[in-house]
Amino acid sequence: MEFPKNLRYTKDHEWARKDAGKIVVGVSAFAVEQLGDITQVDLPEVGAEVKAGATFGTIESVKSVSDLYAPISGKVLAINEELADKPELVNESCYEKGWMVELAPSGNEYDSLLDVAAYSKLVAEHQ
Amino acid sequence: MRYLPHTQDDIARMLRLIGAPSVDALFASIPEPLRLKRPLELPAPLAEAQLLEELRALAIKNHPQSRATGALVFAGAGAHPHYIPSAVDALSSRSEFYTAYTPYQPELSQGTLLSIFEFQTMVAELFGMAVANASMYDGASAAAEAVLMARRLTGRSRALLAPGLHPEYAQTCVTYLSGMPLAGGGSPIARLPLSANGLTDLAALREGLAAGDVACVLVQTPSFFGTLEDLAPIAEATHAAGALLCSVTTEPLALALCKAPGDAGADLAVGEGLGLAGPLNLGGPGVGLFAVRDKRAVRAMPGRLVGETVDSQGRPGYVLTLSTREQHIRREKATSNICTNHGLFALRLAIHLSLLGKTGFEALARQNLAKTVFARDLLAEHGLRPRFPGAPFFNELALAVPGGDADAVVRQCARRGVVPGVALGRFFPELKDTLLVAVNETHSREDLIRLAKSMKTIA
Amino acid sequence: MSTPETKSLLVQEAPIFVQSTPGRSGASLPALDVPAVDVAALWPAALRRERLPELPEVSEPEVVRHYTRASLWNFHIDKGMYPLGSCTMKYNPKSADAAAAIPGLTMLHPYQPEDQLQGALAMIHELEGYLARIAGFARVTLQPSAGAHGELCGLMLIRAYHEDRGKRRSKVLIPDTAHGTNPASCTVNGFSTVPLATSELGYLTPEAVKAVLDDDVAAIMITNPNTLGLFEERIAEIAELVHGAGGLVYMDGANLNALLGRFRPGDAGVDVMHFNLHKTFATPHGGGGPGSGPVGVGEKLVPFLPIPTVEKRADGSYALDQERPKSIGRLRAFLGNYGVMLRAYAYIRELGGEGLKQATEMAVLNANYLRASLRELLHVPFPDRCMHEVIASDHDLKATGVTTLDIAKRLMDYGFHPPTVYFPLVVHGALMIEPTETETPQTLDCFVAALREIVDDARQSPERVKSAPQSTGLGRLNETLAARKPKLRFGGEE
CATH class of the missing domain: 3.90.1150.10 (Aspartate Aminotransferase, domain 1)
Known part of the structure; x- marks a missing residue:
């Protein structure tokens, strides 16, 4: 499995992308493969504060519920409203249309997230 | 024992394959000191005819309503x-319905699933609500579950009960909430005082709501005293305080003539279908009814839900759905601990309503x-x-x-x-x-x- | 469309609303023998319904045909083996149904004067005694409506016990093999849960309990036999440990069918346990309920039992006790699921003590026979022993792409209901098989033969397994669509 090189990752399979000072967050293709068909994504409200390593929402398939862990600490600037009606976007386009939240970082945890090489290695160990 | 097919030869053959010397040996993992070494103290077994005689003897010690005896x-x-009606008994006692388990495997359970889908539709229709679930144990536990759901939806802790709520329902709510006392101690369940007309007094209600910590108000109509509550002004006062209104109906037949709770502004509706699903059986089993007006609230609902979908060839069919709310998946974070519900009586109610x-x-x-x-x-x-x-x-x-x-x-x-x-x-x-x-x-x-x-x- | 689709004898039944024809009714009402009334004259407009509820408009023959056709779409225990693990799908005796249909037993109102209900109250009192003696308890409440309701009751009793002793305890220890209702019941009653890991041998150890035991632990909840089908061999030691720390021992009695006449939980230090009358005592499941979940307790929890209880007075009559000062209160309206109790009472009377013990023995024999037959065929994580149920998994079929779900669906084509799948969670891809005592060894042989063919197919023509079921009228149902776009009522939008 190949992962985009421009992203950073967590060991819990979220990705983070730096975008003009903001950080966009979603889940990796590996996570999507493990979960199967996504049926529901529960996200925090805009304005909420999230903490690195803590849950910020849940993602559901027909027979499972998994927590989503924030890669970094910060304030929620936007959430992907489209996922409410179209959770399948996470399956179809997990790095683009299936993004989840946009955060204003409050620290510099981004720099210590896994790079693509480290994350690829972690996934390979999983398999 | 007529329900046990095993002959001595069967047992010997099976033990040989297992590689065990005796049936006793299969219980070796029960530590010796814990083994029961005497017979169970129970009455001697009965043949079927004797059993039915014994039960008829019990029956004559009861006084059921009967033209024949004048009771x-x-x-x-x-x-x-x-x-x-006889058709309710005839259909619901078909063993296809009666001896099936919870419909976890939809391809083998379409009959049960279809009938629950119909039940959900009828209950939602009676209450004027968007969605009803596949049933609860009874009306009282449904009322208590409604309080728990309202707490989840509002983030508030307390519930106010109308004076006309069935007293056993009120007691059940108090019991259910016993593990969640208020921060300063005391029950989060409070009952509005009995008014002169037995109905909910709007001034007392507003006073009860004033602190802004009430998650929901439970109002029964027809009330325990048989009288009808006007839910609309109650809903208005309740909503003005940021709380939810849950209607309670222990006699759903009234809903043929009474304004539907959903149309009067109730957010949740619970009830008891026992009287129309019957026989009374000393009050159980009946069937707990549970519905919500806003379908976005469905994910906070307790209990099972059946949904329509399609099969691999696009033909319509039914499945248990939104199961991630439930205990077998979300475990300690589930919306409720309910698992077995009252499906057979949901079926009986649906059949009776179809006949009527x-x-x-x-x-x-x-x-x-x-x-x-x-x-x-x-x-x-x-x-x-x-x-x-x-x-x-x-x-x-x-x-x-x-x-x-x-x-x-x-x-x-x-x-x-x-x-x-x-x-x-x-x-x-x-x-x-x-x-x-x-x-x-x-x-x-x-x-x-x-x-x-x-x-x-x-x- | 006004008539159901009848292409063949394979049923495809549409919701009854589709058949609705304005003006039809299957109602049978007596002629009104009192003056009719005008609702509008009696009730103000604000109370009146403007639009009648949209119930179907159909004749009685249409109703009968609809529900009969729908029923034919079901699998059920009278049709074939239904080996759902932890569900104890045994044969439901017809005699119990006949007993529970005697009008003098059923047409009773819960608030009739007690002297008119003496037969019913006597039955409840007797059944309480039977269950107490079967499991070794001081008393049993028959109020809870189902197993999970019984769990909730048991936890409330535990809370009341500690509070009565002036202590609040907030944690309950739960093994990772537990039924999902255990942790959910804890949450409903405000307890937090502490997971306990099962040892490699498949059972709980005192060491694992000791590691998390402190004076904030209210209780431990143990399922015995556990959901791996194994007897918790160290239950007495664990009970002693927990008692030593001031906690109580709750046993989930869902698997009691493995123990009748062989082991009484009350004798091993269990303080409180729920029974499932709809499992162990053969009452029908009704497509998902009603059940009944009585709770047995040792002496120290008796004062806290829910109201009402049925008491026998000195003169031999029976009365309801609604005034129990230390009671946890009421769990539901009325007197519990009496209709279910009647069937369980009939079952116990018909079998007697020796019959119940034999039932357990044959249930355990059947499960062990399956274990011995299956271990050559599938991965059986605990191949050397089991009680009433055995766990297998799809572990050895990984290379074929065939999963537990495929095996389950393919079993349908052989005329079997699949076992419980993907539970317990500690075994990946689990198939949890509980044959019960009422299956013949010949049926078990057919079940094993079916699995053998499925495993062979998985290796040689996996598509045949993955495209199952073929013989059920409908193919696999799209659960993802159902969850993404919930359609929860007929005619509902979306």
């Missing part, structure tokens, strides 16, 4: 014994109302007066008895083969004079006259 019962109070249909349901309700009006007038002649005068009623009457001792009236009438109703002193010390009389289509004019006559010497 006549006017008890309701949350358990309204309507006539159950739109027009029959209304006609049945009109008969109930007409007989109750007749009974009221007849009993008034014997000095029984409405305890809450002026309040509109459906098929149950709270009446003050002459002499002021309703319990004594019950005892005297019972000696004449008539159970005239339920004496309310057992629930409300201040209502010792009140008899709750339930009338329905099974009571003929003659029955009602006999009810009135059975009071005669008492008055």
Whole structure:
């Protein structure tokens, strides 16, 4: 499995992308493969504060519920409203249309997230 | 033992394959000191004929309502014994429904799933709500679950109960919330005081809501006293305080004529289908009803839900859905711990409602109302007066008895083969004079006259 | 469309609303023998319904045909083996149904005077005694409506016990093999849960308990036999440990069918346990309920039992006790699921003590027979022993792409209901098989033969397994669509 090189990752399979000072967050293709068909994504409200390593929402398939862990600490600037009606976007386009939240970082945890090489290695160990 | 097929040869062959010397050896993992070394102390086994004889002997120690023996019962109070058509028994006792498990494998359970889908539709329709679930245990536990759901939705802790809520429902709510006392101690469940007309007093309600910590208000209509609540102003006051309104209906037949709770602004509706799914069976099993007006609230609902979908070839079919709310997946974070529900009685209610249909349901309700009006007038002649005068009623009457001792009236009438109703002193010390009389289509004019006559010497 | 689709004898039944024809009704009402009333004259407009509820408009024959056709779409225990693990799908005796249909037992109102209900109250009192003696408890409440309701009741009793002793305890220890209702019941009653890992041998150890035991632990909840089908061999030691720390021991009695006449939980230090009458005592499941979940307790929890209880008076009559000062209160309206109790009572009377013990023995024999037959065929994580159920998994079929779900669906084509799948969670891809005592060894042989063919197919023509079921009228149903676009009522939008 190949992962985009421009992203950073967590060991819990979220990705983070730096975008003009903001950080966009979603889940990796590996996570999507493990979960199967996504049926529901529960996200925090805009304005909420999230903490690195803590849950910020849940993602559901027909027979499972998994927590989503924030890669970094910060304030929620936007959430992907489209996922409410179209959770399948996470399956179809997990790095683009299936993004989840946009955060204003409050620290510099981004720099210590896994790079693509480290994350690829972690996934390979999983398999 | 006729249910056990194993012959001695079968057992010997099976033990050989297992590689065990004896059946006893299969229980070797029970530590020796813990093994039961004497027979269970139970009565000797019975053949079927003996068993049925024993049970018939038990049955004659009971007094069911019966034209043959002259026993006549006017008890309701949350358990309204309507006539159950033979087709309900015939269909629900088909072992295809009766001996199936929860429909976890949809390809083998379409009959159960389809009937629950119909049940959900009918319950939602009766209540004027968007979605109903596949059933709860009973109305009381459904009411308690509604409080828990309202707490989740609002993030608030308390519930206010209308004075006309069935007292056993109120007790059930208190028990369910016993593990979640308020921060300063005390129960999060509070009951509004009994008002002069037995209905919810808007001023008392607003006062109760003033602190802004109420998650929901539970209002029963028709109330425990048989009277009808006007839900719309209650909903308005409740919503103004940021709380949710949950209606409670222990006699769903009333919904043929009464404004649907959803149309009056209730957010949640719960109820009990026992009387229409029957027989009463001493009050259980019946079927708990649970519905929500806003379908976005579905994910906070307790219990199972059946949804329509398609199969691998695009043909319509039904499945249990949104299961991630439930205990077997979300475990300690589930919306409820309920697993087994009252599916068979949900089926029975759906079959009965299908038989009645739109027009029959209304006609049945009109008969109930007409007989109750007749009974009221007849009993008034014997000095029984409405305890809450002026309040509109459906098929149950709270009446003050002459002499002021309703319990004594019950005892005297019972000696004449008539159970005239339920004496309310057992629930409300201040209502010792009140008899709750339930009338329905099974009571003929003659029955009602006999009810009135059975009071005669008492008055 | 006004008539159901009838292409063949394979049923495709549409919701009954589709058949609705304005003006039809299957109602049978007596002629009104009192004056009719005008609702509008009695009730103000604000209380009146403007639009009748949209119930179907159909005749009785249409209703009968609809529900009969729908029923034919179901699998059920009278049709074939239904080996759902932890569900104890045994044969439901017809005699119990006949017993529970006697009008003098069923047409009873809960608020009739007690002297009119003496037969019913006697039955409840007797059944309480039977269950107490079967499991070794001081008393049993028959109020809870189902197993999970019983769990909730048991936890409330535990809370009340500690509070009565002036202590609040907030944690409950739960093994990772537990049914999902255990942790959910804890949450509903405000307890937090502490997971306990099962040892490699498949059972709980005192060491694992000791590691998390402190004076904030209210209780431990143990399922025995556990959901791996194994007897918790160290239950007595664990009970002693927990008691030593001031906690109580709750046993989930869902698997009691493995123990009748062989082991009484009350004798091993269990303080409180729920029974499932709809499992162990053969009452029908009704497509998902009703059940009944009585709760047995040792002496120290008796004062806290829910109201009402049925008491026998000195004169031999029976009465309800609603005034129990230390009671946890009421769990539901009325007197519990009496209709279910009647069937369980009939079952116990018909079998007697020796019959119940034999039932357990044959249930355990059947499960062990399957274990011995299956271990050559599938991965059986605990191949050397089991009680009433055995766990297998799809572990050895990884290379074929065939999963537990495929095996389950393919079993349908052989006329079997699949076992419980993907539970317990500690075994990846689990198939949890509980044959019960009422299956013949010949049926078990057919079940094993079916699995053998499925495993062979998985290796040689996996598509045949993955495209199952073929013989059920409908193919696999799209659960993802159902969850993404919930359509939860007929005619509902979306």
